[in-house]
Amino acid sequence: MKTQEQELVNEAYEALKYIIDPEIGINIVDLGLVYKVTLKEEEEKLHVDLTLTTPGCPMSGTITTAAEQMLHKRFPNLEIEVELVWLPQWTPEMISEEGMRLLGNT
Amino acid sequence: MSAATTSNSPSKWLVLPHYAFAAVSFVVLCLLLVFSTDAFGGHYFHPKLLTLTHVAALGWATMIIFGSLYQLLPVVLEVRLYSEKLGTAAFVLLAMGTILLSIGFWNFWVGLELQVAAIMLFTSFLIFSYNVVQTARQVKNWGIEADFIVTSVVWLVATGLVGVLMAFNFQYPFLPQDHVHYLQLHAHIGMAGWFLLLIVGVGSKLIPMFLLAHPENTKGLHGAYYLINAGLVLFAMDHLFLQTGYNALYALMVVLGIAGFLHFLYQAKCLGKRPDLDLGMKQTFVALALLLLPIVLVFVVTLQFGLPQRLLSSLYLVYGLSIFFGFVSALILGQTFKTLPFIVWMHSYEDYVGRFKTPMPKDLYSVTLLRWQNIAYIVGLVALLVGVLMAEQTVILIGAVLLSIAAVLYAGNVFKVLLHKVKDLKPFGYENAGTGARQRSV
Numbered sequence: 001m002k003t004q005e006q007e008l009v010n011e012a013y014e015a016l017k018y019i020i021d022p023e024i025g026i027n028i029v030d031l032g033l034v035y036k037v038t039l040k041e042e043e044e045k046l047h048v049d050l051t052l053t054t055p056g057c058p059m060s061g062t063i064t065t066a067a068e069q070m071l072h073k074r075f076p077n078l079e080i081e082v083e084l085v086w087l088p089q090w091t092p093e094m095i096s097e098e099g100m101r102l103l104g105n106t
Numbered sequence: 107m108s109a110a111t112t113s114n115s116p117s118k119w120l121v122l123p124h125y126a127f128a129a130v131s132f133v134v135l136c137l138l139l140v141f142s143t144d145a146f147g148g149h150y151f152h153p154k155l156l157t158l159t160h161v162a163a164l165g166w167a168t169m170i171i172f173g174s175l176y177q178l179l180p181v182v183l184e185v186r187l188y189s190e191k192l193g194t195a196a197f198v199l200l201a202m203g204t205i206l207l208s209i210g211f212w213n214f215w216v217g218l219e220l221q222v223a224a225i226m227l228f229t230s231f232l233i234f235s236y237n238v239v240q241t242a243r244q245v246k247n248w249g250i251e252a253d254f255i256v257t258s259v260v261w262l263v264a265t266g267l268v269g270v271l272m273a274f275n276f277q278y279p280f281l282p283q284d285h286v287h288y289l290q291l292h293a294h295i296g297m298a299g300w301f302l303l304l305i306v307g308v309g310s311k312l313i314p315m316f317l318l319a320h321p322e323n324t325k326g327l328h329g330a331y332y333l334i335n336a337g338l339v340l341f342a343m344d345h346l347f348l349q350t351g352y353n354a355l356y357a358l359m360v361v362l363g364i365a366g367f368l369h370f371l372y373q374a375k376c377l378g379k380r381p382d383l384d385l386g387m388k389q390t391f392v393a394l395a396l397l398l399l400p401i402v403l404v405f406v407v408t409l410q411f412g413l414p415q416r417l418l419s420s421l422y423l424v425y426g427l428s429i430f431f432g433f434v435s436a437l438i439l440g441q442t443f444k445t446l447p448f449i450v451w452m453h454s455y456e457d458y459v460g461r462f463k464t465p466m467p468k469d470l471y472s473v474t475l476l477r478w479q480n481i482a483y484i485v486g487l488v489a490l491l492v493g494v495l496m497a498e499q500t501v502i503l504i505g506a507v508l509l510s511i512a513a514v515l516y517a518g519n520v521f522k523v524l525l526h527k528v529k530d531l532k533p534f535g536y537e538n539a540g541t542g543a544r545q546r547s548v
Binding site for chain 1: 114115177180181182183184315316318319320377378379380381382448451452455456459460461466467468534535
């Protein structure tokens, strides 16, 4: 991945950290819900693969919209595409070290 | 990666009226308790106690279970609710039936009023059960949770049917045994068949979810399902046709089933990634601990151990109270603030997330009120149980007053959430978000 592209992807992850799971209280990146952020340069499109802690979660529409809004605000010149995916299934082991710390695990 | 579907949540106008009605019912229940301290000196077949039991079982517990289940079924079963209109019909019939039945029992009007109320309630149960079964039929990944939920509604219908038969039997006696005989059946299939199975089914999905745990070993849950149902079926058959007196054996089966469920939750607690429990979850664990009391008492009232009749009568009452005012109420008091603020938050802010800074669900209720509610509840419950056991009306009254305080605090907090209005939202901007904002809101 080119340096500039990597920087943009990193910025996207940083932007997504502003979205807090309302039940758990920590951001969706450290919760491990953001699986992949890809920049499709030729289409000027930012694609995000996102999951939820459980397939029946009523927050699916809300978190997807929040991610779209957040990224659109950060990258107004890019087309934003957020896809909700279920595979691989999310497990608590996907929580980052920072996420574990925020949850109160020492 | 496979694409996911959008949210299956039902309309808030289906779910929220159940919470409002249940909160008012809990206040009414506790106030009626204040005026019923004289009813705890004898047998449980007493107009005031019948009223209290039905306000607790129907207006409080069943009402909130119906409402929360419409929200939780799509979460647990991962499908959309079959019909919201049927849900509304079940709500109206349950509300009207509960009011009429309670007035009927309080005044001991055992004629037409009771029969109409019983038919309304039974119809409500049938509609609700049909809705749940039709919802469950859409399930693609059938799990043990679905078994628990579907079976629990079968027991709900059975409980309602026995209730209808008893309501008519008051005026037109046709049942071969006396009322108390069927009341025991009615009460136990309602408590263990409807409430317990449903709580196990929904709890086995939600509690690990709240704890951020994925326990894979569900043997305990499967064992719980078969043991509780087998115990109940054997109890019902024996009670109706044989009367062999093996009730302690059937109770043991149900208790072993509960142990399987608790073992599953213990695994979830050990695996969970959220060591800091909020007040709602703490209250849930208090409820699970309170289960110990009816578990012990079911053997005491079944085997009797040669205890004097007066003490046994008190123990019967403590047994019933420990289920409705203990386990079931404690669980609802805790879980309400895990589900209701989230539902209201979702419906209020789903159009604003990502564009405005929004509060979190936990900001919609008062933690101080919740803390005092939990304290007043647990002290009130202990006073009530001790007062009934010692047949001391003053102690019962203290318990009833404390429980009323808990109920008013609970209702105040519930209506604070229900009446929440979106106001003064500030547009979100990276330039003014700051690092601290990340852990507050979007």
